[in-house]
Amino acid sequence: MNLLDQIKARAKANPQTIVLPESEDERTIKAAEAIIKEGIAKVTLLGNVDTVKTSAASLGVSLDGIGIVDPATTDKMTEYAEKLAEIRKSKGMTADEAKALLLNPLYFGAMMVKLGEADGMVAGAINTTGDVLRPALQIIKTSPGISTVSSCFVMIMPTAEYGQEGVMIFADCAVNPNPNAEQMAEIAYASAQSAKSIANITEPKVGMLSFSTKGSAKHELVSKVQEATKIAKERYADLVVDGEFQADAAIVAKVGASKAPGSEVAGKCNVLVFPDLQAGNIGYKLVQRLAGAEAIGPVLQGIAKPVNDLSRGCSVEDIVNVTAITVCQAQATK
Ligand SMILES: CC(C)(COP(=O)(O)OP(=O)(O)OC[C@H]1O[C@@H](n2cnc3c(N)ncnc32)[C@H](O)[C@@H]1OP(=O)(O)O)[C@@H](O)C(=O)NCCC(=O)NCCS
Ligand SMILES: CC(=O)OP(=O)(O)O
Numbered sequence: 236m237n238l239l240d241q242i243k244a245r246a247k248a249n250p251q252t253i254v255l256p257e258s259e260d261e262r263t264i265k266a267a268e269a270i271i272k273e274g275i276a277k278v279t280l281l282g283n284v285d286t287v288k289t290s291a292a293s294l295g296v297s298l299d300g301i302g303i304v305d306p307a308t309t310d311k312m313t314e315y316a317e318k319l320a321e322i323r324k325s326k327g328m329t330a331d332e333a334k335a336l337l338l339n340p341l342y343f344g345a346m347m348v349k350l351g352e353a354d355g356m357v358a359g360a361i362n363t364t365g366d367v368l369r370p371a372l373q374i375i376k377t378s379p380g381i382s383t384v385s386s387c388f389v390m391i392m393p394t395a396e397y398g399q400e401g402v403m404i405f406a407d408c409a410v411n412p413n414p415n416a417e418q419m420a421e422i423a424y425a426s427a428q429s430a431k432s433i434a435n436i437t438e439p440k441v442g443m444l445s446f447s448t449k450g451s452a453k454h455e456l457v458s459k460v461q462e463a464t465k466i467a468k469e470r471y472a473d474l475v476v477d478g479e480f481q482a483d484a485a486i487v488a489k490v491g492a493s494k495a496p497g498s499e500v501a502g503k504c505n506v507l508v509f510p511d512l513q514a515g516n517i518g519y520k521l522v523q524r525l526a527g528a529e530a531i532g533p534v535l536q537g538i539a540k541p542v543n544d545l546s547r548g549c550s551v552e553d554i555v556n557v558t559a560i561t562v563c564q565a566q567a568t569k
Contacts, residue, residue, distance in 0.1 A: 443478025
């Protein structure tokens with residue numbers, strides 16, 4: 236069974252309720268039907284009931300078994316608004332302001348997850364990552380002990396040459412524009428956890444990426460990655476991590492041996508931590524598009540309850556896959 240089939244099988248064993256707030260998006264409506272048909276999750280769509288029904292009919296999609304909640308008419312609005320105002324009290328939010336915000340399905344969906352009316356949320360097919368992340372960060376917040384929420388992509392290569400039989404984790408490709416060394420170290424640790432829990436990578440080997448390998452270049456950007464590697468090694472005794480590595484030294488055995496002799500990780504990395512979001516986001520999209528890798532994510536790491544983003548370039552299948560991962564994360568939080 237390949238990794239995606241394993242993830243889906245885990246999801247199907249105990250389907251959770253996932254809210255999909257982007258019912259105006261055709262791919263989301265089609266994905267909702269596929270998710271229900273495959274038994275991966277229970278689905279709640281957010282939006283005007285008649286509009287959703289009309290769109291589904293025009294797409295030939297059955298809405299059987301799919302819940303639809305309209306934030307504009309729900310009798311839960313007053314309760315949600317009061318609770319959101321309480322959560323954002325320190326920011327001076329009033330119940331009226333909360334009500335206005337909750338008309339935005341991304342805020343309403345995050346509130347459903349916060350209050351346990353849904354077990355997770357998947358969005359980002361028509362909204363930017365920043366717009367998906369803000370309600371999650373403001374309402375659901377970080378898991379205990381975590382200060383930096385980050386993200387990873389599960390990258391499934393077309394061949395088994397790299398990573399664990401072609402499966403790798405790339406991080407952070409979606410959240411932190413310019414993580415400092417401490418944050419990069421935290422991202423490394425979170426990504427190794429995701430490698431194990433989501434991608435079934437048995438021995439995560441984390442490479443901290445740069446344009447330099449073991450001091451081959453001197454620059455403040457390189458120093459940050461060196462510092463992050465030092466922090467990660469000191470702070471997380473069980474983490475198998477090394478750097479700084481150029482990408483070839485991280486994943487190609489021969490190049491790793493020649494550029495970073497003595498490193499146990501060089502040339503064998505299956506978790507790649509990028510130095511900033513420019514590198515991470517560009518890097519994953521190039522591998523996805525040029526190498527034909529399947530890129531599943533961005534999966535959020537360090538958030539108290541599962542919320543996951545999508546690329547606006549996603550397919551119906553991508554939404555189904557990220558929903559399956561979200562179900563598995565929700566199972567693990569119970
Ligand atoms: C994530 C992001 C939206 C946060 O934006 P921001 O301007 O810091 O947003 P806000 O200031 O409104 O932050 C919202 C809350 O989240 C918190 N926060 C922001 N980033 C955080 C992080 N990485 N981890 C934990 N909390 C975070 C803030 O402290 C704030 O908390 P508070 O409102 O309770 O005080 C922003 O960093 C971003 O846009 N990142 C890039 C996304 C992107 O474009 N990716 C590329 C495509 S995938
Ligand atoms: C993850 C990502 O890059 O999202 P988008 O393509 O929507 O900006």
